[in-house]
Amino acid sequence: MSSLHTAASTRATAAAPDLHRAVTDWYDAAARDLPWRHPSRTPWGVMVSEFMLQQTPVARVLPVWRTWMQRWPRPANLAAESPGEAVRAWGRLGYPRRALRLHAAAVEITERHGGRVPAAHGALLALPGVGAYTAAAIAVFAFGDRQTVVDTNIRRVQARVVTGRALPARSLTAAELRLAEDLMPSDDALAVRWNQAVMELGALVCTARSPRCGQCPVRDACAWVAAGRPEPTEAPRAQRWHGTDRQVRGAVMAVLRAGSAPVPARHLTGPVDQAAGAGMPPEALRALDALHGLDAPEEQRRRALDGLVRDGLAVSGPAGVSLPG
Structure with a gap:
């Protein structure tokens, strides 16, 4: 473990009871009704x-x-x-x-x-x-088992409150897992509430882009705030959507979900065919129009369809392509 995380774990262990109390009390008052x-x-x-x-x-x-x-x-x-x-x-x-x-x-x-x-x-x-x-x-x-749960929200709260970093590393590290374990209450019931509360704090207050530090129950104990809220060393990656294979895959899936009968592959991957919608329910026809409205190249649509079949999300047969039976 790095010296940074060793020091963080030491501080976390000493401050844990106060953190448990402040965060779970906040959760009791602010948790979403899910x-x-x-x-x-x-x-x-x-x-x-x-x-x-x-x-x-x-x-x-x-x-x-x-x-x-x-x-x-x-x-x-x-x-x-x-x-x-x-x-x-x-x-x-x-x-x-x-x-x-x-x-x-x-x-x-x-x-x-x-x-x-x-x-x-x-x-x-x-x-x-x-x-x-x-x-x-x-x-x-x-x-109600006592297990250490570490999602993106929990990692972000740990990074800021304990280690003083704006954001956690892009991938979960062994040091982060050990830190989460060091912060876990020994009491099973409190451990469950702690996991829920820290996750909720990260989702509602200690957010990635616009943290609401004024509403944070542990602001006074936050190492990141104490350090002047330094900028992240790595900027979050923005995931592009428009024009990607993922967008085209989603559009093909929308056609398959909307209909009950197999759809000929040529209607999904080939040029617009005025007869393509014959016999298709209105929702499926709208989804097919949306797919062609993307103006994705035929090669990209074919690649998307092949990937769906390979992943088991679609089945190709003599009558066409459908969801798996």
């Missing part, structure tokens, strides 16, 4: 939220999560459907491979865990699509 935090939440509801919230804002997740939970309130309900239906219901959340992985996890839970999300951290980690962060988050927020 359904996956309610006392009535289920482990499955928490798991679905964790899959959906990866790289996706809460405001976009909420309506899709509610619809999803009404349709598939238990893993077995989703497992009984085709993977394509999971992708269709994913809508415009982005990164639709998460839907395939969540469906595969639901099948695994149904077949190997009696339809119940397993509580053991190791069993969670063995599920399809569940990595270290997601396993820890489900264990903590669904089962």
